[in-house]
Amino acid sequence: MNATTGSQTGASSRSSALDGIRVLDLTQVMSGPFCTMMLADLGADVIKVENPAHGDQTRKSWGYSVIGDDSRAFLSLNRNKRSIRIDLKTETGLKQFFELVKTADVVIENFRPGVAARLGIGYDAVRAANPQIVYASISGFGQSGPYASYPGYDLIAQAMTGVMSVMGEPGGRPIKSAIPIADLGAGMFCTIGVLSAIRARDRDGEGQYLETSLFESALAMSVWESTEFWSTGESPEPLGSANRMSAPYQALQTADGYVTVGANNEKLWRLLCKALDAPELIRDKRYADNNARLNHRDELAADLEVHLKHRDTDEWVEILLASGVPAGAIRDYKYVLTHDEHVRAREMVAHLQHPVEGDVAVLGTPIKLHGTPVEIRTAAPLLGQDDDVILTGEHDDLTEPQ
Structure with missing residues (x-):
């Protein structure tokens, strides 16, 4: 994208939304x-x-x-x-x-x-x-x-x-x-x-x-944080990458780094355990439902990482996505802004x-x-x-x- 090119494909001949303002x-x-x-x-x-x-x-x-x-x-x-x-x-x-x-x-x-x-x-x-x-x-x-x-x-x-x-x-x-x-x-x-x-x-x-x-x-x-306070009467505490309302929904360690996993409902939880070849986790009463998994969040992360540490992050992303489990690698901005094909396809960098x-790079519009x-x-x-x-x-x- 350059100074004369619109930020969307299939551009219309109509005026911009705020033209005249x-x-x-x-x-x-x-x-x-x-x-x-x-x-x-x-x-x-x-x-x-x-x-x-x-x-x-x-x-x-x-x-x-x-x-x-x-x-x-x-x-x-x-x-x-x-x-x-x-x-x-x-x-x-x-x-x-x-x-x-x-x-x-x-x-x-x-x-x-x-x-x-x-x-x-x-x-x-x-x-x-x-x-x-x-x-x-x-x-x-x-x-x-x-x-x-x-x-x-x-x-x-x-x-x-x-x-x-x-x-x-x-x-x-x-x-x-x-x-x-x-x-x-x-x-x-x-x-x-x-x-x-x-x-x-x-x-x-x-x-x-x-x-x-x-x-x-x-x-x-602060939607989830205020909800937690009004639900429990206690001030929310730091959770790292974990989520206040569901588990597992966080970054977990692999053989060479971390993978983010979003198994935030029962269907996804079971698909995750199947992808990890960990049926024992489904049978574990500590992880019987979302409330139980939230109450044992640290233990759950440790048990999942026992399995995840056998493969590299990119391997797990491929396996989990193929299994229907939301997952993604943690990227730095150099990768995101210069190598990520999806960023390019969605026109999120403009010149x-x-x-x-001279040439100045800026973020595109969402x-x-x-x-x-x-x-x-x-x-x-x-x-x-x-x-x-x-x-x-x-x-x-x-x-x-x-």
């Missing part, structure tokens, strides 16, 4: 840019409004820079967008911003609560300029409540929601999810909220304000041409709309790349909002 993106770092990137992939015209001095924080200070000054972290989250420089602390900057508000459908910000209002660009001011606007705020802990003023970081949200208390191996030091689920979750929930608000506006003719937070997003994903960096295909069109913009076109209105469609 204009988004003013006041966000930076991860949660907000992830949200606006999804909207841009879906066809929205996302205009990234950046500080003239340094732009998005991730341009210079996060991750790796390869050729130019912009980091690969920034490039990975800001494709399909346009960039303009506006100093929102000046009268000229505010005038430019509100001229754009009149043409926009959505404004998204992830300032700390209260900052947007102090700058004069909060929801009330924006709604006065454009009553149909959908205005979204992402923050660390929400716009209200005792934690509202706390700094919003993924690490802190994972800690304070209980996520870190269940990560890692039993008895180990606290660890966080390597994937920043609070940040990315907030971005996804905000995207859902924005799309819902656009639908409501198109139906009722009224815009609205919406918000989400890193804290609430991480907590909302874009950047004016400074959203496969077959009627209005999602497109990965352009690399992340240079700071202020679109100032002349957008701020002067030259060759730019500054129409009224949809």
Whole structure:
């Protein structure tokens, strides 16, 4: 896939799903840019409004820079967008911003609560300029409540929601999810909220304000952990790779590594024992049903590994899949992003041409709309790349909002 090729096969001639929707993106770092990137992939015209001095924080200070000054972290989250420089602390900057508000459908910000209002660009001011606007705020802990003023970081949200208390191996030091689920979750929930608000506006003719937070997003994903607490009255503990609701459903050791096995119902449990040539496990009362297997999870893993250690991981994957048991090898990102044929077939790696960096690899989209295909069109913009076109209105469609 390249900058001009859609991310799905069988592309339709219809417009993109969000064609005609204009988004003013006041966000930076991860949660907000992830949200606006999804909207841009879906066809929205996302205009990234950046500080003239340094732009998005991730341009210079996060991750790796390869050729130019912009980091690969920034490039990975800001494709399909346009960039303009506006100093929102000046009268000229505010005038430019509100001229754009009149043409926009959505404004998204992830300032700390209260900052947007102090700058004069909060929801009330924006709604006065454009009553149909959908205005979204992402923050660390929400716009209200005792934690509202706390700094919003993924690490802190994972800690304070209980996520870190269940990560890692039993008895180990606290660890966080390597994937920043609070940040990315907030971005996804905000995207859902924005799309819902656009639908409501198109139906009722009224815009609205919406918000989400890193804290609430991480907590909302704690489905099994909250279920365990409400079922037992006890705080869930770390389980390594095991599952809270079924067993065996985890990584198990083989002769040369680990295989993940998902035998999470009675049929699959019996198929697993048959594939392992271990009928004695089916007869073992400790493993008579799912509740019993959960109560003897550690013993079960040890007994399964006695059999699994006789073959290599790839052999077991082949045997288990042929037997109807869900299984997979644990891969690293080098393998996944360069060798995995399924990743290639599903177009989950895209290549874009950047004016400074040249060829830039980015992740594809998991959203496969077959009627209005999602497109990965352009690399992340240079700071202020679109100032002349957008701020002067030259060759730019500054129409009224949809």
